[in-house]
Amino acid sequence: MNVASEWFSRSMSLLRKSPPATEAGADTVRPLAQRLKATLRRGAEANPPHVLRKLLEDLRAAADEQVSEVEGARHAKEVMAWYAQATAAQRQDLWLLLCELFGPDAQRIEAARAQYEKAKTPTEQGQAEIALRKALVSARTRVLQRFSVPEGGMRFLVNLRAELLALPKSDKRFAALDAELEYLFSTWFDVAFLELRRLSWDSPASLLEKLIQYEAVHDIRSWADLKNRLDSDRRCYGFFHPRLPNEPLIFVEVALLDHMAASITPLLDETAAPVDLAKATTAIFYSISNTQTGLRGVSFGNSLIKHVVETLLAEFPKLKHFATLSPIPGLRGWLSKQGDALLAQWDDKRHQEVAKALKTQAPVKVADLIVAADGALEWKEDTVLRKALAWCAAQYLAKEVKDSRPLDPVARFHLGNGARVERLNWGGDPSTKGMKQAFGLMVNYLYDLKRLDKHRALLAQGKLPVSAEMESLCKGK
Template identity: 65%
Template structure:
């Protein structure tokens, strides 16, 4: 939601600027850029063909240039004639005289062409969407000048309306028409998933990505989503998707899945009415009598189910997003809130809501920050650690080698204690752009949780050891302090428990 008109204007102007083709900017309007030729093009010089070399070393032409050309150049996928035909088809989708239903039918025909097209031909369609369906910059400039002139007068409201309308691109209408036909939403989500990996290499596509993300943020707002419980009685096709999309702890078999859906477990997902059999995100929950310190018993298929009448703790041990194309659309925090409310209504005895979470970025972070962490030790601690690792004074390489097999470390090992302190610092002190460095911490702390406890050997799997030396962390959702924790985070302070605080003090 837009908080203020100045903020909206600033963000909207930024969006409009991103739409201007980078090539036009670089060349002062003639549609060519000054980027060096790519490697394959340079390698073509060995063929000795001047024509081929020129064609392959030429910088990419804009769709404006290609549409008025006669011949295809170099690596271009669609010929100018085919490009003009595709543009005409896209324009027919949003023709003013065409109804919503007919526009959707025409969009479906384009989608069918897209499905059969080669990757580079699909990219040509994206480029047409970016460059041929952009906002009218002249109209925007005029509307902006009118708005600025009307500021503080009775005409300000009407001027703002005109400015808003000037910022609505034909591309928005085009994408809306694609969402009309039955599989249209699926088509758009999959199209963005295909588009995302190419954004760094081709900045011309950024405008289309930004438009899709903005539309998805509206279309997939939590108000339009349905929370559904997934159980062993759910359709097999849906259960297969849980196996496919599980991103935290791989589901190894149907027996493994059945264990995760047993009587003492719950699994909930958010669904959209246009994607009725596709969970957008799902969470797995274990009902216990205490906060769990290890993932092993939770995944143990032979373990007896907990008596849920005695359960007082709900442990969220896996949260998985399923749709790459919805990257940037946040509904995980709403999922947890809805699940907490649902569980509390079903099990009034539940008092504790916490996670058992991985620390995916810890090993990589420590590899870079171990020297700085060792510098924090006083002489006594440094000497103790040196004796433990066999080198005095200990260097970062010595410490990292000593903790490389963490499960073999004794409970009183100085190296083990140092590793725990480093993890506490990583989760409870280290910030990047005012936010937690770790992606999972960023998610849960952003939702109002706090760092509660580190668990040694919490995930002894190969993946757990590779990511975080086997460490796992509990994030606690104290329902009475969620707003307080969010306020702390906004001030640049990460909320942690007394146990974590003691580790931070060393």
């Protein structure tokens, strides 16, 4: 065999032993910079190099400061079209490009910062501040702004962030992109750009379907159920953004009553007669639902409640009280974890009384109380077990904080808006969900319009604003 034949045979042998390029290193993914320079895809890599390079080209064209908004948006639309057909893994490559190659210019920032530190006069400081602000605007910011321009662009970005938020918290690769989107959304979805609309039975069917789809507190079971919630003694309001015109960002359901509601059951009773609006003195916010996961971190609630109160007072000047009828979603989980330490505060007499009612041994274990509480709806008023569970719930609502904020997420929302914990309601939500979350308990948060700032000030000091009734419950009275 001649030299050429030997070389050919040896080369073919090596090729046969080598795995195909798309299978080699199946569990490894090369750094993005290497993949962009490569010819073939390797292993678990979602997109071949030529696709990555095309995406990078379109993103750079969209971010180009020299092109018009229209031209930049055209390139953004090409990326959006690709994204719509891409798999989850392929989409993550786009996120990586945006995170790794479109960040701020570190050298430009450092130069602007140095110039700011050298500035001495107010005029120099003002100019240096302008330069620093411009330096902090990244190419990523510009490309995301270009995505928002074409039709469907805002929806695209909101959905993209929802995908980011669905990733495990331990995955920090896309933190910069998430932070950038949250910052932009906080500006784009400022209350100054939102419209408050009343939703009624006469609203378009497509919009009513959104209410059914997004209701997060009390599931809407049927069209009859929805009609009841939009009856003459009810109001439903939502915030809308002009770039998402047919979809509420958040909506609140209100019942107009002559008393503070203690149970959700009559409010959801489709056969109940409407309340006489001439006698209505109280507005009960019984459901508030955020509809867009991608807008997490962008606060609408405070502004929504404020605007709704103003709108209701304009229509019903006789309204005196504004309160919620709210779930306590964190109660059971908290009691399961912290209950034994909580019950350690009881004296021997109380342990003996509760143990006797549970037919167990003192000291009481919280697991025994929780098992018994699955039948809490049958407990009569003033019984030992009912008082014990109410005391636990009052401790949770009136005292439990984390980083000076209420531990319960619903309490955190309402107290952050200036409400106070007003009243605990036994058997307020007897549904399966209500029993699973809080043994059927519900709570009223009261919006005292004259004391909202006072309550916020208390909360800023790490003190939860509560009524005298709740304070009494905490003391076991």
